[in-house]
Amino acid sequence: MNTPTLPAKELLAKSQSLIALIIMVIAISLLSDSFLTPDNGWNILRQISVNLCLSIGMTLIILSGGIDLSVGAILALAGAVAAGVLKNGIALPMFDILLQFSLAGAVVIGIAVGFMLGWFNGFVITRFRLPPFVATLGMFSIARGLTMLWTGGFPVTGLGEDFSFLGTGAVFGMPMPVWITLALVVLFVVITRKTRFGRYLYAVGGNERAARLTGINVNSIKIWVYALGGALAGVAGLLVTARLDSAQPNAGLGYELDAIAAVVIGGTSLSGGRGTIMGTVLGCLIIGVLNNGLFLLNVSPFWQQVIKGLIILIAVAIDRINANDQER
Amino acid sequence: MTSSPDIVLEALDICKSFPGVRALDKVSLTLRKGRLTALLGENGAGKSTLMNIVAGVFKQDSGDVKLAGETVSFNTPREAREAGISMIFQELNLVANLTVAENIYLSREPLNKLGFIDADKMNKDAADLLKQLDLAVEPTTPLSQLRVGQQQIVEIAKAISCKAKVLIMDEPTSAITEHEIEVLFGIINKLKQQGVAIAYITHKLEELVRIGDDAIVMRDGKLISSAPLKDLTRPEIVQMMVGREMKSIASRQSPELGPEVLRVEQLSLKHPQRVNDFVFKNVSFNVHSGEVLGIFGLMGAGRTELLESIFGLHHRQVAGQFFVNGQPVNITSPQDAIKLGLALAPEDRKSEGLVLGMSVQENASLACLAQFGKMGFTDLDAERQLADDIVARFRVKTPSVHQTIRNLSGGNQQKVILGKWLANKPLVLLLDEPTRGIDVNAKDEIYKLIHELAAEGLAVIVVSSELPEVQALTDRVIVLCEGRKTAEFSRTEATEESIMSAALPNGVEKS
Numbered sequence A: 001m002n003t004p005t006l007p008a009k010e011l012l013a014k015s016q017s018l019i020a021l022i023i024m025v026i027a028i029s030l031l032s033d034s035f036l037t038p039d040n041g042w043n044i045l046r047q048i049s050v051n052l053c054l055s056i057g058m059t060l061i062i063l064s065g066g067i068d069l070s071v072g073a074i075l076a077l078a079g080a081v082a083a084g085v086l087k088n089g090i091a092l093p094m095f096d097i098l099l100q101f102s103l104a105g106a107v108v109i110g111i112a113v114g115f116m117l118g119w120f121n122g123f124v125i126t127r128f129r130l131p132p133f134v135a136t137l138g139m140f141s142i143a144r145g146l147t148m149l150w151t152g153g154f155p156v157t158g159l160g161e162d163f164s165f166l167g168t169g170a171v172f173g174m175p176m177p178v179w180i181t182l183a184l185v186v187l188f189v190v191i192t193r194k195t196r197f198g199r200y201l202y203a204v205g206g207n208e209r210a211a212r213l214t215g216i217n218v219n220s221i222k223i224w225v226y227a228l229g230g231a232l233a234g235v236a237g238l239l240v241t242a243r244l245d246s247a248q249p250n251a252g253l254g255y256e257l258d259a260i261a262a263v264v265i266g267g268t269s270l271s272g273g274r275g276t277i278m279g280t281v282l283g284c285l286i287i288g289v290l291n292n293g294l295f296l297l298n299v300s301p302f303w304q305q306v307i308k309g310l311i312i313l314i315a316v317a318i319d320r321i322n323a324n325d326q327e328r
Numbered sequence B: 001m002t003s004s005p006d007i008v009l010e011a012l013d014i015c016k017s018f019p020g021v022r023a024l025d026k027v028s029l030t031l032r033k034g035r036l037t038a039l040l041g042e043n044g045a046g047k048s049t050l051m052n053i054v055a056g057v058f059k060q061d062s063g064d065v066k067l068a069g070e071t072v073s074f075n076t077p078r079e080a081r082e083a084g085i086s087m088i089f090q091e092l093n094l095v096a097n098l099t100v101a102e103n104i105y106l107s108r109e110p111l112n113k114l115g116f117i118d119a120d121k122m123n124k125d126a127a128d129l130l131k132q133l134d135l136a137v138e139p140t141t142p143l144s145q146l147r148v149g150q151q152q153i154v155e156i157a158k159a160i161s162c163k164a165k166v167l168i169m170d171e172p173t174s175a176i177t178e179h180e181i182e183v184l185f186g187i188i189n190k191l192k193q194q195g196v197a198i199a200y201i202t203h204k205l206e207e208l209v210r211i212g213d214d215a216i217v218m219r220d221g222k223l224i225s226s227a228p229l230k231d232l233t234r235p236e237i238v239q240m241m242v243g244r245e246m247k248s249i250a251s252r253q254s255p256e257l258g259p260e261v262l263r264v265e266q267l268s269l270k271h272p273q274r275v276n277d278f279v280f281k282n283v284s285f286n287v288h289s290g291e292v293l294g295i296f297g298l299m300g301a302g303r304t305e306l307l308e309s310i311f312g313l314h315h316r317q318v319a320g321q322f323f324v325n326g327q328p329v330n331i332t333s334p335q336d337a338i339k340l341g342l343a344l345a346p347e348d349r350k351s352e353g354l355v356l357g358m359s360v361q362e363n364a365s366l367a368c369l370a371q372f373g374k375m376g377f378t379d380l381d382a383e384r385q386l387a388d389d390i391v392a393r394f395r396v397k398t399p400s401v402h403q404t405i406r407n408l409s410g411g412n413q414q415k416v417i418l419g420k421w422l423a424n425k426p427l428v429l430l431l432d433e434p435t436r437g438i439d440v441n442a443k444d445e446i447y448k449l450i451h452e453l454a455a456e457g458l459a460v461i462v463v464s465s466e467l468p469e470v471q472a473l474t475d476r477v478i479v480l481c482e483g484r485k486t487a488e489f490s491r492t493e494a495t496e497e498s499i500m501s502a503a504l505p506n507g508v509e510k511s
Helices: A005-014 A016-031 A038-063 A071-088 A103-127 A132-151 A161-168 A176-194 A196-206 A208-213 A218-244 A255-265 A277-296 A301-327 B047-054 B077-082 B100-104 B119-132 B148-161 B178-193 B205-211 B234-242 B303-310 B334-339 B349-353 B360-371 B380-393 B410-422 B440-455 B467-473 B496-503
Strands: A090-092 A097-099 B007-018 B021-032 B036-040 B062-067 B070-072 B085-088 B166-170 B197-201 B214-219 B222-228 B260-270 B278-288 B292-297 B318-324 B327-329 B342-345 B428-432 B459-464 B476-481 B484-490
Touching: A005 A016, A016 A277, A016 A301, A038 A071, A038 A176, A038 A196, A038 A218, A038 A255, A038 A277, A071 A090, A071 A103, A071 A132, A071 A218, A071 A255, A103 A132, A103 A161, A103 A218, A161 A176, A161 A218, A176 A196, A176 A218, A176 A277, A196 A208, A196 A218, A196 B360, A208 A218, A208 B349, A255 A277, A255 A301, A277 A301, B007 B047, B021 B036, B021 B047, B021 B062, B021 B197, B021 B214, B036 B047, B036 B205, B036 B234, B047 B085, B047 B166, B047 B197, B077 B085, B085 B148, B100 B119, B100 B148, B119 B148, B148 B178, B178 B197, B178 B205, B205 B234, B214 B234, B222 B234, B260 B303, B260 B459, B278 B303, B278 B459, B278 B476, B278 B484, B292 B303, B292 B440, B292 B467, B292 B496, B303 B318, B303 B342, B303 B428, B303 B459, B334 B342, B342 B410, B349 B410, B360 B380, B360 B410, B380 B410, B410 B440, B440 B459, B440 B467, B459 B467, B467 B496, B476 B496, B484 B496
Parallel strands: B021 B222, B036 B197, B036 B214, B085 B166, B166 B197, B292 B459, B292 B476, B342 B428, B428 B459
Antiparallel strands: A090 A097, B007 B021, B007 B062, B062 B070, B214 B222, B260 B278, B260 B318, B318 B327, B476 B484
């Protein structure tokens, strides 16, 4: 039942990550003069853009009631494949052909690699009913191995200025990675809020059986979710590669955990069905501001890890308390 | 209050509030040695809350609980159990993959000298308990192999093994067969003779004649009456529960039957675990436009599975033929079924029918979202309109269509489910236990709605395990027993006796 006190409380619960972010920004800017400057602002945004890219996909996957441990590995493979085809092309000895790729072609290939591996995740999870944790753990290892096979363990470097513009360039004063992730944020906010796919995603995560009995093609939704998560990991792979002007075989190590952390801090429930893309954006910002601020304050990176861990625990604990209130 | 020696437990002026709701307002309760006190009231009256406080699950805001004259305060159900108060919840608290004995002694396992679990002693003690309760299963049987009624007896065994002085039961007969009810009542009477005080929450007044001694009636968190049962008549109780005279269920006229819309022939479903065994076998029936067909059966008769099979679930294990409007059709998924004009309101609304975290509007539109909006986008205005229409037409009580559906009562949730399907303009509505856990007044309303829908030409199939419901609602009844269709009755032939005798397995004595 509705009582006058509830909406205020709900509003507070909904905006807790925003409040946390504001408090952090105020606190750090009081402690450090170099924090609240335009340069540092762009710096933070550029730093979080890769994580945000992965986290958008992770949000979709977690909303559907799943999890994906393979996005960091897919990031590495997609980046390496894109870099490889851009630099060397693909040789097809039996036809005596060497396929050369344009920048756009390499970008499409990178994203397609991510999409296909993600699709395979979804296929295995729905067709053989593997728990997402296990299926994507397998993919983690597969993609890491494939990356090593593709690169022979060596970085692919010297990709040209056009490509590295994606990671280091700026348009109208805004860094390219920020443009790209901003566009993705807008796209996926619209998808989750305004489309049927978005609504079905929440329904599948909220109650899979009810969704199935309502005639929603649950398997198809899930496969799409993982495929999109993979494609976004592909984009993140391109950003990382372009920024360094080199595809590192062990790029993105542990990034999946950062993405999960951002999603969780942003208030998305790990049991599925509850959460938003904007929450995840806040989650990424909180992690980014925290890392940046602690760096400026000369806090040891080891302490940064400890503090990040504590923030995750606090965020989830607050979320649980709110959820329990709601369900009585 | 005078302290008489036969008073085991007293709850005095208990108050409890949840966010936005005053669940209990100065409610008092006395449980006496060897007597069964029934707690009566509509859903949401506060019965379960009161019992949860007595059993240490919730803490009261004010008021005292006295056990044998001493004021007690429990922080956990475990503390209450150790003090002699055991509660058997509606959703049983057992671990499916442990054995019967392990469940009974969970967290109180007997240990040997080395500190390891003494399995022999545990199994032997458990066997004694089971014998006392006439439950013919080995203590080493995994719990998952027991039927619900048997599992309930395991819960009782657990309570007895804790030397319970007070036993609280929350609607224990809602999910078990007639025969198991008989067994349960036998056990209850035995426990009463042993001096156990029992608190018993139920909706089924007719049960109390057999086992009840005292009754309290609650309404909206307040105590309405507390008296020995023999001083109360059924109409008095019902009136106290609802706060007004109860209307009798709308009697049904024989309807105008339209053409046959669904026919099922020789439908069988293989048992998921046991090879060469069937959940149901060779079941055939049809239903006409404008008709309400009842499917009656006890627990385990295969009712729910039958509906699910028609709706395209389990299609790999299903054999048989479906005809819609006379044409043979394949149904291999719920999507197929929905496309052919079928709609299913499942038995368990919360876990199968609704996305509880979504709003009324989002639930209402979920089945027909594809009908409005272009290019994969949802049309929020059309969706809002649909939800408003459903709320208005079915008189759904909700502060707004944006209310989270979890916060609605069972009856209102069921109305939203009906509305959600009707937006799809189905031919056949499949309803599995449509009024399970819904209070008396809301039940009546749902019945009326179903009759209205049939009058508009819908074919309705209602699966139910409640005889009065089948009789009030349906034009024709088929009866299932252990997976076989044992009888079919027209409305006039369908007496309680005829239906029940067709539903009981052979060899089980009718008492």
